[in-house]
Structures are given as structure tokens and as C-alpha cells.
Amino acid sequence: MRLAILFLLLPWIASLSAAEPQPSIKFGLTAVVVTENLRLLDRWSQYLERRLGQRVEFVMRRSYREVLDLLNSGGIDFAWICGYPFVQSRDPEFLRLLTVPIYRREPRYYSYIIVHRNSPYQTLNDLRGRVFAFSDPDSNSGFLYPLALLSKHKESPETFFRQTFFTFNHAETIQAVAEQVADGGAVDSYIWEYLAAFRPEITKETRIVKRSPSFGFPPIVSRIGVKATTVKRMQEVLLKMNLDPEGKILLSEFKLDGFGDFPPSLFYDIRVMANQTRKVLSQLSTVTAP
Amino acid sequence: MLNPRSWPLSLKFSLTITAVVAGVGFMIGAVIVVQDWWRFHEVLGEKALLMAESVAVTAPKAMLRKDFWTLYLSLKNITSHSSVEKRQSQAITGMILDAKGRVQAHLQPSKHPIGLLFSPSDENERHLLETALSARSPSVLSGGELSRKGFQEGVVPLFSDQKYLGVIRVRLSIGQLYDKAQYSAVTVLAMTFGFVIIGSLLGAFASQRMVKPLTAVTLGLEAVGRGDMAEIAPVPVRQRDEIGRLSATFNKILAALAEKKTLEEEATMSEKLVALGRITAGVAHEVNNPLAGLLNCIDTLRKHPNDPELIKRYLPLIEQGLYRIRDIVGSLLVELKVEDSDHPVSAAHLNHVLELLKLEIGKRDIQIVWENQVDEGIYIQGTRVQQVVLNLLKNAVQALPEGGTVSFRAIHEQPYIIIEVSDNGPGIPAQYRNQLFDPFFTTKPNGTGLGLWVVYRLVHGMGGVIELGSEEGRGTRFRVVVPTIKIGSSPDRVGRLPCEG
Numbered sequence: 001m002r003l004a005i006l007f008l009l010l011p012w013i014a015s016l017s018a019a020e021p022q023p024s025i026k027f028g029l030t031a032v033v034v035t036e037n038l039r040l041l042d043r044w045s046q047y048l049e050r051r052l053g054q055r056v057e058f059v060m061r062r063s064y065r066e067v068l069d070l071l072n073s074g075g076i077d078f079a080w081i082c083g084y085p086f087v088q089s090r091d092p093e094f095l096r097l098l099t100v101p102i103y104r105r106e107p108r109y110y111s112y113i114i115v116h117r118n119s120p121y122q123t124l125n126d127l128r129g130r131v132f133a134f135s136d137p138d139s140n141s142g143f144l145y146p147l148a149l150l151s152k153h154k155e156s157p158e159t160f161f162r163q164t165f166f167t168f169n170h171a172e173t174i175q176a177v178a179e180q181v182a183d184g185g186a187v188d189s190y191i192w193e194y195l196a197a198f199r200p201e202i203t204k205e206t207r208i209v210k211r212s213p214s215f216g217f218p219p220i221v222s223r224i225g226v227k228a229t230t231v232k233r234m235q236e237v238l239l240k241m242n243l244d245p246e247g248k249i250l251l252s253e254f255k256l257d258g259f260g261d262f263p264p265s266l267f268y269d270i271r272v273m274a275n276q277t278r279k280v281l282s283q284l285s286t287v288t289a290p
Numbered sequence: 291m292l293n294p295r296s297w298p299l300s301l302k303f304s305l306t307i308t309a310v311v312a313g314v315g316f317m318i319g320a321v322i323v324v325q326d327w328w329r330f331h332e333v334l335g336e337k338a339l340l341m342a343e344s345v346a347v348t349a350p351k352a353m354l355r356k357d358f359w360t361l362y363l364s365l366k367n368i369t370s371h372s373s374v375e376k377r378q379s380q381a382i383t384g385m386i387l388d389a390k391g392r393v394q395a396h397l398q399p400s401k402h403p404i405g406l407l408f409s410p411s412d413e414n415e416r417h418l419l420e421t422a423l424s425a426r427s428p429s430v431l432s433g434g435e436l437s438r439k440g441f442q443e444g445v446v447p448l449f450s451d452q453k454y455l456g457v458i459r460v461r462l463s464i465g466q467l468y469d470k471a472q473y474s475a476v477t478v479l480a481m482t483f484g485f486v487i488i489g490s491l492l493g494a495f496a497s498q499r500m501v502k503p504l505t506a507v508t509l510g511l512e513a514v515g516r517g518d519m520a521e522i523a524p525v526p527v528r529q530r531d532e533i534g535r536l537s538a539t540f541n542k543i544l545a546a547l548a549e550k551k552t553l554e555e556e557a558t559m560s561e562k563l564v565a566l567g568r569i570t571a572g573v574a575h576e577v578n579n580p581l582a583g584l585l586n587c588i589d590t591l592r593k594h595p596n597d598p599e600l601i602k603r604y605l606p607l608i609e610q611g612l613y614r615i616r617d618i619v620g621s622l623l624v625e626l627k628v629e630d631s632d633h634p635v636s637a638a639h640l641n642h643v644l645e646l647l648k649l650e651i652g653k654r655d656i657q658i659v660w661e662n663q664v665d666e667g668i669y670i671q672g673t674r675v676q677q678v679v680l681n682l683l684k685n686a687v688q689a690l691p692e693g694g695t696v697s698f699r700a701i702h703e704q705p706y707i708i709i710e711v712s713d714n715g716p717g718i719p720a721q722y723r724n725q726l727f728d729p730f731f732t733t734k735p736n737g738t739g740l741g742l743w744v745v746y747r748l749v750h751g752m753g754g755v756i757e758l759g760s761e762e763g764r765g766t767r768f769r770v771v772v773p774t775i776k777i778g779s780s781p782d783r784v785g786r787l788p789c790e791g
Contacts (some may be wrong), residue, residue, distance in 0.1 A: 102420070130403075131405060133359065163405040165357060165406045167359045172359065179362075180403075181358070
């Protein structure tokens with residue numbers, strides 16, 4: 001009988017708790033993670049909610065730029081972005097490095113230049129006059145790195161390739177190359193390896209012709225202006241994820257070892273490369289970004 | 291049996307019903323299949339157009355941004371979606387071309403890379419490309435009609451602010467449609483075949499029922515034609531329609547015919563009795579006449595046995611009377627007489643009659659024209675034919691006045707021999723012609739009236755015919771046609787004369 005009353009009260013209790021003003025933490029995601037794996041993301045958000053005692057809402061946008069705009073406007077509090085947008089100069093600065101994922105024991109990853117398995121191309125130079133797929137204009141591995149390679153030879157994508165396009169998603173860049181819509185593409189090594197494990201039928205169709213030097217892994221940043229306690233708690237939860245079993249399982253599914261506390265200087269290489277490339281390209285007096 | 295005109299009516303009826311059922315079945319089937327085909331064909335075209343149009347919603351912006359990936363994905367999504375949802379139509383290909391015909395997106399990207407001119411090697415394809423590039427409103431193109439390789443293509447031109455950007459082409463295969471049409475054609479064919487079998491069985495049954503009385507009437511009429519009245523059973527009358535009335539009428543006719551035949555048989559019998567009576571009377575009369583004289587003579591001779599004068603006068607009279615009686619009896623038995631000695635002889639033997647004819651003429655002034663054109667190798671029943679010819683010639687000579695001409699002519703016309711005996715005498719008066727061959731009919735004072743009767747019986751006995759042509763004052767001509775004999779066979783095998791009746 002008591003149980004029945006409890007059941008009758010349940011909806012009321014639920015509506016009470018829903019009515020409680022509980023601001024959710026908004027977490028922006030970009031193409032640096034495989035955003036198609038929605039169930040894993042759900043479980044991660046639930047994990048974070050339990051640890052933080054606060055609702056966590058993942059916000060996904062098509063491009064890095066949109067996520068950055070949301071950060072700037074205060075629409076989101078945290079975001080998992082790429083090293084390249086992190087090092088871009090902003091005035092005033094609204095980002096702060098929160099933590100960097102550790103991938104294969106290092107907070108580092110690469111850019112892969114990939115071609116179709118059956119294509120004759122062996123180097124980036126073979127792709128002259130071909131169709132090339134970039135991931136995102138604000139992506140380090142998917143755009144800045146190949147741009148830097150071309151700029152070393154005083155070339156721009158417009159002069160070097162016949163056509164280029166952005167997929168705004170590393171996974172789709174791999175797909176574009178696998179389906180031969182593009183002759184070559186530049187992708188995040190983490191995403192390529194992730195897909196190689198979970199959807200090998202796509203990566204199997206591609207072949208890596210060049211691996212970049214290592215770069216700082218796409219970091220998680222917080223917006224300047226988010227309550228310090230929230231930032232602190234988020235950082236702690238992420239840093240300790242590899243210490244509890246549930247977090248470990250999630251991390252293993254993300255193919256990550258954990259999250260680490262690293263200085264912004266980790267992304268210094270990217271900053272140097274971005275500056276050099278911008279210089280060369282402005283000399284070529286060609287606008288690269290779409 | 292190969293000639294359809296001689297097929298039985300029941301077969302023709304059922305064949306007609308079968309043909310009608312098959313024809314109607316095939317017609318309806320063909321109409322359904324063709325209609326289905328065109329309807330689905332049209333639907334497929336509309337579907338291709340719809341697919342192209344749905345891509346066209348977002349395509350212009352993506353084209354302006356050179357967002358090839360979005361273009362490709364929109365093409366790919368729309369076509370892969372359709373082929374999963376309904377396997378009925380499969381996209382063969384889809385492409386987005388810019389105003390100059392350069393590939394912006396293609397479903398076979400490896401064969402048609404972005405940015406290059408779309409240049410098919412096939413003549414038809416090039417023509418379709420030109421049509422597609424010149425289209426300024428959404429349209430449907432068809433190609434490779436009526437084969438598994440056929441397709442329907444939706445063509446939607448792309449505009450941005452009325453500027454022509456390019457064209458979207460989405461091509462759907464009619465392969466499955468073709469298979470479906472083939473399947474339904476086979477189904478219709480099978481169904482029609484089934485209907486034809488059922489229809490022809492029903493038709494055969496119905497026509498059998500309908501035609502049965504007709505068949506009975508026909509068989510009956512055939513029997514009437516043969517004269518087998520005994521074989522004919524009355525046709526049962528089941529219905530009151532035309533066939534029923536025909537059967538009833540036929541039965542009535544049959545009854546009437548049977549009655550007529552009985553009457554005829556009775557009449558023939560009485561005619562025979564009459565003829566027999568006449569012959570008996572004739573014989574009695576003819577024999578009686580000389581008998582009276584003979585008895586008279588004998589009576590007189592008995593009264594005066596020793597009068598040589600009387601003996602000298604009466605003996606010849608008695609002899610003459612007895613000869614006459616012998617002649618009459620001989621004529622009556624003519625057939626028996628000739629039968630014993632009758633064997634095939636060459637037609638050349640007819641010439642012996644000429645000698646007898648000359649004897650008959652004696653010293654009278656009568657010309658003879660003798661013409662026997664029959665070869666030696668032709669055989670006839672010699673004695674009978676000789677007797678016929680002699681009788682006819684004798685008649686002619688007796689009818690001729692002094693200075694007349696009698697002529698004989700015999701020709702051979704396989705398998706007959708035709709004999710003509712003619713004279714230029716006074717001719718036979720018309721009123722006598724009907725009784726000419728009757729026994730004891732004579733116009734001569736001393737004639738027996740049996741000569742022509744004998745001729746008739748002999749000719750008839752040989753299976754021949756005799757014709758009379760006579761004109762008063764100009765002469766008479768008898769024409770006798772009798773079959774020849776093949777040596778070693780009987781004359782009966784030669785066949786009956788066509789003009790005999």
C-alpha cells in the first residue's frame with residue numbers, strides 16, 4: 001500500500017525535480033571525436049552528470065567555427081576542439097586549456113595524407129591536378145598541415161589541386177577518399193585509427209601516403225567566464241576518469257588512455273606552422289579559406 | 291481432311307470458340323501488360339524526376355560554394371535511400387553537371403572525377419547529355435526502351451537568381467520493371483492458355499450438342515442419296531429452335547419418302563406384271579396366228595391324204611408357220627442363246643456383219659457406207675454386238691426405199707466403243723418413239739416386233755446405252771455405246787457408262 005502511494009507520488013516528485021532551476025553544463029563537440037557514435041556520447045554525458053551532479057548537454061555543430069562562435073557568445077561552457085583553433089589569436093581571448101586527451105600514452109596525434117587503396121599516388125606531389133578533400137578549414141590535421149606542406153613548395157590548394165572541398169568531418173573525408181570522390185584527403189590520425197578499429201571496411205579502402213610529425217592532441221577547453229568551481233570540477237572529473245572502472249571502459253571505447261594536465265606550449269608547433277603558412281600564402285596573394 | 295471446308299461442323303464450331311476465347315484473352319492480356327508497362331514507366335520517370343528535384347533543392351547553394359561533398363552526399367543519399375526502400379527501381383546513375391558540362395558530383399566518382407568534362411563515348415549518351423544540358427525545365431528522358439538496360443532519367447536544371455548553373459540527372463533502371471512486365475506477360479499468357487483449354491472444352495461440348503441433330507440429318511440425307519431407306523432412323527427432336535424444326539421437317543420428309551418408295555416399288559411391280567402380261571399376250575397372239583393356219587392345213591391334208599396337189603401347196607405353208615414360231619421363240623430366248631457362245635473377239639469381227647447385210651439387201655438398190663475405225667486390238671462381246679448391229683442394219687434396210695443409203699460407223703473411245711447405224715429413210719414418227727423398244731411393237735406387216743427389243747436387252751445386258759435420233763423424212767440414227775473388254779477381265783470391271791440411267 002505504501003509502495004502504491006509512492007508510485008502515485010512519483011510523477012509529482014519527478015516534476016518537482018524538473019522544475020528545479022538546474023542550469024545544465026553545455027559541452028561543445030567537434031569532428032575531432034567520432035560524433036556519429038551517439039550512444040557512447042550519451043553514456044559519457046551520463047557519466048559526467050553523475051560525477052558533476054549536474055546536467056551535461058553535448059552540443060554538436062557542423063564546423064569548428066560554429067562551436068568557437070558558440071564559445072565566444074557563451075552558448076557553451078566547454079568544448080573539445082582542435083589544436084589549430086586553440087592557437088589562433090583571439091582578442092579578447094575567451095578560451096582556456098582545460099585538459100588534453102592522452103592517446104597511445106602521449107598527448108599527441110598526427111595528420112595522415114590518404115589516397116585510395118588502388119590509386120597510383122605515392123606522395124602528396126602525385127596529387128597535383130587532382131581532387132583533394134579537406135576536413136575543416138579550422139582543422140590542424142585536416143587542413144593546416146597539408147596547407148603547410150603545399151606552402152613549402154610555394155603552392156596553394158587552388159594552384160596545386162584541380163578541385164578541393166571540405167567535408168567538415170574527418171570520417172567523411174575518409175569516406176570521400178574511400179569512394180574516390182576525392183583522390184586524396186587529410187585526416188586526423190586518431191579518427192582514422194578509430195574507424196580502422198570499428199569500421200574497417202572504410203579505412204581498408206584508403207592508404208596512408210604521408211604521416212605528419214606529431215602535434216598536440218585536440219584539447220578540451222573551457223570558456224573564460226564559466227564559474228571557476230565548475231571548471232575545476234570538470235577538470236578533476238576528466239583527469240580521474242581513468243581511475244574508476246566505468247570511466248576506464250568509456251575511455252577504452254574512445255580509444256584513449258585518459259586525460260592529462262599539459263601546458264599550452266604543447267601546441268606551439270601548430271602555432272609556428274600556422275604563422276609560417278599564413279605568411280607564405282599571403283605572399284602568394286591568394287585567399288585560401290573559403 | 292486437310293481442307294477446312296470438309297471439317298465437321300462441331301470441330302469448326304469449337305475451333306471458332308477457341309479462337310475467339312484465345313483472341314479476346316490475348317487482346318485483354320496484351321492491353322493490360324502494355325498499359326501496366328506504360329503506367330509504371332511513367333511512374334518511374336516521375337520518380338526519377340522527383341529524386342532529381344529533391345537534390346535540386348539544396349544543390350544550387352552547394353554548387354556556388356563548390357561544396358562537392360554535399361552535392362555528392364545528397365545524390366548518394368537520395369538514390370541509396372530509394373533502392374533500399376523500394377527495390378522496384380534502382381538508380382543506375384546520378385550526376386550533377388555545371389553549365390559547361392563539368393562533373394560536380396557523380397555516383398561513380400572514380401569514373402567521373404569532379405571538375406572534368408562529362409564526355410560519354412557512346413553516341414546515344416552524348417545526345418542525351420546535350421538534351422539534358424539544353425533543358426531549361428524539369429523533364430524526363432527515356433533511353434534503351436523495352437530492354438533490361440532501359441532507363442528513365444529525371445533531368446532538373448539548376449538556377450540561382452535565374453542564372454543557369456547546371457543540371458541534375460538521376461537515372462533509374464527499368465530492369466525490374468522489365469522483369470515485372472515479362473512476368474505479367476507470362477502470367478497473362480498462361481492464364482489465356484488455361485482459358486483457351488477450358489473454352490475449347492466447353493466449345494467442343496456445346497457444339498457437339500448443337501451439331502448432333504445436324505449430323506444425324508446429314509447422315510440421313512446421305513442415306514437417302516444412296517437409297518438406303520432402311521438405314522435411316524428418325525432424328526430425335528429435343529429443341530424447338532431452327533435445328534429442332536429442321537430435324538422435325540427432315541423426319542416428315544423421311545416419312546414421305548419412305549411412303550413414296552413403297553408406292554414406287556408397288557408401281558414397278560405392277561408395271562412388270564403388265565409387261566409380262568403383254569409379252570405373254572403377244573407370244574400367245576403371235577404363236578396363235580400361224581397355229582390356226584397350221585392346224586387348218588393339217589386338217590385339210592388329213593381329209594385329202596392322197597392329193598399331191600394339196601401336199602405341194604400346204605407343206606411350204608406349214609414350214610413357213612413353224613419357222614415363224616421358231617423365230618419368235620428364238621428371239622425371246624436371245625440372251626440365253628448368245629450367252630453360251632459369247633467370248634471376247636476383236637472389234638474387226640464386226641466386218642462379218644457386212645456380208646450378212648449384203649445378203650439382206652440382195653438385189654435392191656441400196657448404198658452401203660461402212661466405216662470401222664476400231665483397232666484390231668480392241669475386244670468386245672462379239673456375238674452380242676454383232677447381233678445388235680445386224681438387227682439395227684436389218685431394220686434400216688427394211689425401212690429404206692429404193693436408192694437409199696445405210697451407213698455403219700464404229701469408233702473407239704476408251705473404254706467404250708461407239709457404234710452408229712443410220713439411214714436416210716422416212717424416219718420414225720414421233721408418236722412411235724416411246725414404244726419403239728417394247729416387245730411385239732411393229733409397224734411392219736410381217737414384223738415380229740422383237741428386233742429392237744432384243745437390241746435393247748442385249749445393250750442393256752452389256753452395261754451399255756442406246757440413243758435414238760430420228761427426224762421424219764430425213765432418216766434415223768441409232769447410237770450404241772458399249773464397253774470394251776480388257777482381255778483377262780470381265781466387262782463389269784470396266785465401269786458404268788456416264789450417260790446410263
